[in-house]
Amino acid sequence: MSVDGVATHAHPSAPGFPAGRRPGPWHPSRQERQEALAALAFLLPGLIWFLLWTAYPLLKSFWMSFFHWQILGGSTFAGLAHYARAFADPVIRTALENTLLYAVLSVPGQILFGFLVAALLDSITKGKVFFRVLYYIPVISSWVVVSLIFMYLFHSEGLMNYVLVDLTHFLPRHVPWLSQRGTALLVIALLGTWKGIGWSMLLFLAALQGIPSEVVEAASTDGAGGWQIATRVKLPLLRPMLMFQVVMLTIGAFQAFIQFYIMTGGGPMNQTQVFLTYMYKQAFDFYDFGYASAISFLLAAVILAISVVQMRFFRQDYEY
Amino acid sequence: MQSFGKGFVCPQLAKTVALGATALLLLAFFMAPAAAAAKVTLTFWHTYNTQSPEEKVLLEEVIPAFEKEHPDIRIQAQGIPYPDFHQKLITSVAGGIVPDVVRMDIIWTPEFARMGALVQVDRLPGFEAIAKGAFPGPLATCAWQGHYYGVPLDTNTQVILYNKKLFREAGIQEPPKTFAEFAEVARKLTKKDASGKTVQWGFALPGPWAWYFLPWVWSNGGAITDAKITRATGYLNGPRTVEALDFLINLYKEGVLAPTIAQSGLDSWTGLGQGKYAMTQDGPWAFPSLKAQYPNLEIGSFLFPAGAGGKSRSVVGGENLVIFKGSKHPKEAWEFARFMLSMKAQMEMATTGQMPVLKAAIQEPYMQNHPYYGIYLEQLKTALPRTPHPAWAKMEDTMQQAFQAAVAGKVSVKAAMDSAAEEIDGLLR
Amino acid sequence: MATAASPMAQVRKQGLSRAALARRVGSLAIYALLSVGALGMMMPFLYSFSTSLKRNVFAFEFPPQLIPLHPTLQNYVEAWTSNNFQLYFWNSLIVATLTMLLSLVVASTQAYAFARLRFPGKNAVFMLYLITMMIPSTVMILPQFVLARTFGLLNSLPALVVVYVAGGIPFQTFMLRGFFESLPRELEESAYIDGANRFVIFSRIALPLAKPALGTLAIFSFLGAWDEFTWALTVINDVGKRTLPIAIRLFQGQHATQWGLVFAASMIAIVPVMVVFVAFQKYFVRGIAAGAVKG
CATH class of the missing domain: 1.20.5 (Single alpha-helices involved in coiled-coils or other helix-helix interfaces)
Structure with a gap:
């Protein structure tokens, strides 16, 4: 995987303080050995913690995905049966579609509105903090709470239907938002967008403020107008940030769980299942842990593939 | 900062x-x-809602009484949200750390018994007496392959609830006794305003779940499987079952059944309370809660109507007390279970809408004069249990998916049940 | 106004005020846009706050009232005094605070090593971190549960902290590493040449400079722990050790949800995160930017 685009590329000036390490097998000098030891001391607490509580459970559940896992012992080897089953399972296809749709519906909106708000905030001086906090509140609210709030707003007898039907007559009759596939996905994507705008705004705001004022001034003395400065000077500089957001938000969208779990539970008729709600159902309704694990790792593979494609795409775009 | x-x-x-x-x-x-040192502490899991009358009586009356009788045992009662309960039990069993005593839905008992997670109780002291004193129906839900893995704690079923005021307004004197009469009454109770918008529905099936549609299936003479639970084909997609489900769905399409059948609209309690739904169906726990929220609501009740091919039948619900094998204090846990089956504890819980399972309890004046237990006891005489099978969770899921597809008009009831029956056949094999 | 001024001056003055006017209108429009947007963002909260002040029978009144006709604090009283809610609140506070502090320690040392020191296997470990960010944490619940049992941590608040900190390590290390790399290294280099050891350099020079990123991390880790639902539900049995999200879920009934109660509990739950966010938000913008994407 190429992660260079994000933040991992090596510093041009050598890491550590002395000169960069030469390629090839490691024949450490005394100094290098000392540095590695120091690194170990820095790393060890977190690394052990991570290996124990994240890496090991992951490997274990990967292992489980190859078994007909019985929770009180007596598991039998399943080979690739769970993976084969997933490919043939129509609900997995629905889940893939829904997850993709959720990503496509919610990610661009977050970024677009986030950018707009950031641009507006960047141009004012008074009340910046105030607005920043207001726009950020949805981000810091828990998924459980905001899912319940949206469930209530989009209840078939709730506020949204009142406004759209009874008040404005925009729609002919009350819509059962959360009990049919299309509208349920729409509402949950709206929730995702609403909750994520603040995050995107903050990142763009930070990036905008990070643009050196000399660059803007130089363009301005060259006779560039406000619009040109925004599109020709600032936007290209925001590219890495844009890419970071697209990648992170897509990963987030693919891992959507609580909002679906609470608002539709994957129903009706499994039509609003996403990967994780379906996995959860297999694991804890039917205690089919082997299949549930296989679903998770398929999801991870999908996320990995999409992230790689996105990074490739942006990097090419970036180096034109 | x-x-x-x-x-x-x-x-x-x-x-x-x-x-x-x-x-x-x-x-x-x-x-x-x-x-948690000194004495023996038993953990007891239940699903009573926080702040519910059930939980209050349990914590303030029943458990203190037990602890007084058994000063060396302390009961730590833990309420767990019902929708998350199954997940938590599964994880606990898998992790090998289980509660001592659990009040669980009767339908889960075979599942956990087959898993090997429950203590077999039929040889424990006092079981005989409990078995003799309890109603056979609830007791049977504790059985798995010829042995008992728990004791029944409370029982319930559903009946039809209605808004008396709306019945008076529509001039309905007699509760409907057949499907045809029911349809007629429900139509009479459906009202539209000048613009054609429905403002009052005749009946609300609270949701597209097996728990709600099974009474209709059975009252029409339908079934899920054969008596030996070997196949669903010919039963779940049999003419009587399909006819019953068609009956509901056609009324819904006609606009007589509230949108709750499609998981939309006001929930059945709010709808009944606000006078939007003239009838619905529910268990005894609905009464105290509805009374608390809508003091002016006059609730009436009657038995499920019978279809052409059957007699009035409802579904048996309730909870069993089970002891988990991982318990460090199975003896004390059994003591607690016995206590919960005593007349005293049963009658205490009866005040909160938990119907007792002891035959003797029914003779108590409290039960005899009770405002709404009578109808439930009557309905229980013919009520049927859901299929006692470890794969019930999947069977139920399959049936519900099929029913929902039919409600949405995607497929005919017959076609939906055909494929559901085939799938369930696979589970039973 | 025009008494003493020449025609020329008058024209200039008018032109100026026109430009000023345009600027003012422009900025007014910006504020108007921002306000409308902010109102839209706040609407869901405002309406549920309003519901939290209504008796449950009015949750679906017709027409809906934004300002309750018969406001009552009953829901707040009931939510706050319902058994153990206050305890859940403190449990959440303890867990979130501990998670935040430990995450700061663990992630900053990790990130520093990745940013500044050379050691074999560096890229491999970092790649491992990145990849785990893509795997949903729900899949780990069962193994983690068994692990927690092995360590005797079941049914305890430390079990929550341990897993929350572990879950945050990859992203936080990733973010902080970016921030450390964006810092000028001259100071550290000269300190190193002067013979200071690396821990001193880290704690005296690098950490103080990383304050914005640490503030950001503090917010993220606090929020993550405060809101987490699934793991807490799984590992905690004792009523006395529950956290807030579970308490809120308990109010969402099996038969009918008491919306007023749910939202009163939710509003109470939002207060601490607001406090933490407002307190740290000054650092937030800088920290998040440099850490997330270095330039």
């Missing part, structure tokens, strides 16, 4: 913070087991 930001700068403080955090962690860690 300011102080935190600055504090972290200076290494001494950073160290202090780290040390403090570790110390706190260790403290919390060691305090955990210390709290």
Whole structure:
């Protein structure tokens, strides 16, 4: 995987303080050995913690995905049966579609509105903090709470239907938002967008403020107008940030769980299942842990593939 | 925050913070087991809602009474949200750390018994007496392959509830006794305003779940499987079952059944309380809650109507008390279970809408004069249990998916049930 | 106004005020846009706050009232005094605070090593971190549960802290590493040449400079722990050790949800995160930017 685009590329000036390490097998000098030891001391607490509580459970559940896992012992080897089953399972296809749709519906909106708000905030001086906090509140609210709030707003007898039907007559009759596939996905994507705008705004705001004022001034003395400065000077500089957001938000969208779990539970008729709600159902309704694990790792593979494609795409775009 | 930001700068403080955090962690860690030392503590899991009357009586009356009788046993009761209960039980069994006693839905008992997670109780002292004193129906839900893995704790079923005022307004004197009469009454109770919008529905099936549609299937003479639970084909997609489900769905399409059948609209309680739904169906727990929220609502009740091919039938619900095999104190746990089956505890819980399972309890004046238990006891005489099979969760899921597809008009009831029956056949094999 | 001024001056003055006017209108429009947007963002909260002040029978009144006709604090009283809610609140506070502090320690040391020191296997470990960010944490619940049992941590608040900190390590290390790399290294280099050891350099020089990123991390880790639902539900049995999200879920009934109660509890739950966010938000913008994407 190429992660260079994000933040991992090596510093041009050598890491550590002395000169960069030469390629090839490691024949450490005394100094290098000392540095590695120091690194170990820095790393060890977190690394052990991570290996124990994240890496090991992951490997274990990967292992489980190859078994007909019985929770009180007596598991039998399943080979690739769970993976084969997933490919043939129509609900997995629905889940893939829904997850993709959720990503496509919610990610661009977050970024677009986030950018707009950031641009507006960047141009004012008074009340910046105030607005920043207001726009950020949805981000810091828990998924459980905001899912319940949206469930209530989009209840078939709730506020949204009142406004759209009874008040404005925009729609002919009350819509059962959360009990049919299309509208349920729409509402949950709206929730995702609403909750994520603040995050995107903050990142763009930070990036905008990070643009050196000399660059803007130089363009301005060259006779560039406000619009040109925004599109020709600032936007290209925001590219890495844009890419970071697209990648992170897509990963987030693919891992959507609580909002679906609470608002539709994957129903009706499994039509609003996403990967994780379906996995959860297999694991804890039917205690089919082997299949549930296989679903998770398929999801991870999908996320990995999409992230790689996105990074490739942006990097090419970036180096034109 | 300011102080935190600055504090972290200076290494001494950073160290202090780290040390403090570790110390706190260790403290919390060691305090955990210390709290539960001295006597035997039993953990008891249930699904009563926080702030519900059931939970209050349990915590304030029943458990203190038990602890008084058994000063060496302490009961730690833990309410767990019903929708998350199954997940939690499964994880606990898998992790090998289980509660001692659990009040679980009767339908889960075979599942956990087959898993090997429950203590077999039929040889324990006092079981005979309990078995003799309890109603056979609820007792049967504790059985798995010829042995008992729990004792019934409470029982219930559903009946039709209606708004008396709306019945008077529509001039309905007699509760409907057949499907045809029911349809007629429900139509009479459906009202539209001038613009054609429905403002009152005749009946609300609370949701597209098996728990709600099974009484209709059975009252029409339908079934899920054969008596030996070997196949669903010919039963779940049999003419009687399909006819019953068609009956509901056609009324819904006609606009007589509230949108609750499609998981939309006001929930059945709110709809009944606000006078939007003239009838619905529910268990005895609906009465106290509805009364509390809608003091002016006059609730009436009657038995499920019978279809052409059957007689009035409802579904048996309720909970069993089971002891988990991982319990360190199975003896004390059994003591607690016996206590919960005593007349005293049963009658205490009866005041909160939990119907007792003891035959003797029914003779108590409290039960005889009770405002709404009578109708439930009547309905229980013909009520049927859901299929006692370890694969019930999947069977139920399959049936519900099929029913929902038919409600949505995607497929005919017959076609939906055909494929559901085929799938369930696979589970039963 | 025009008494003493020449025609020329008058024209200039008018032109100026026109430009000023345009600027003012422009900025007014910006504020108007921002306000409308902010109102839209706040609407869901405002309406549920309003519901939290209504008796449950009015949760679906017709027409809906934004300002309750018969406001009552009953839901707040009931939520706050319902058994153990206050305890859940403190449990959440303890867990979130501990998670935050430990995450700061663990992630900053990790990130520093990745940013500044050379050691074999560096890229491999970092890649491992990145990849785990893509795997949903729900899949780990069962193994983690068994692990927690092995360590005797079941049913305890430390079990929550341990897993929350572990879950945050990859992203936080990733973010902080970016921030450390964006810092000028000259100071550290000269300190190193002067013979200071690396821990001193880290704690005296690098950490103070990383304050914005640490503030950001503090917010993220606090929020994550405060809101987490699934793991807490799984590992905690004792009523006395529950955290807030579970308490809120308990108010969402099996038969009918008491919306007023749910939202009163939710509003109470939002207060601490607001406090933490407002307190740290000054650092937030800088920290998040440099850490997330270095330039």
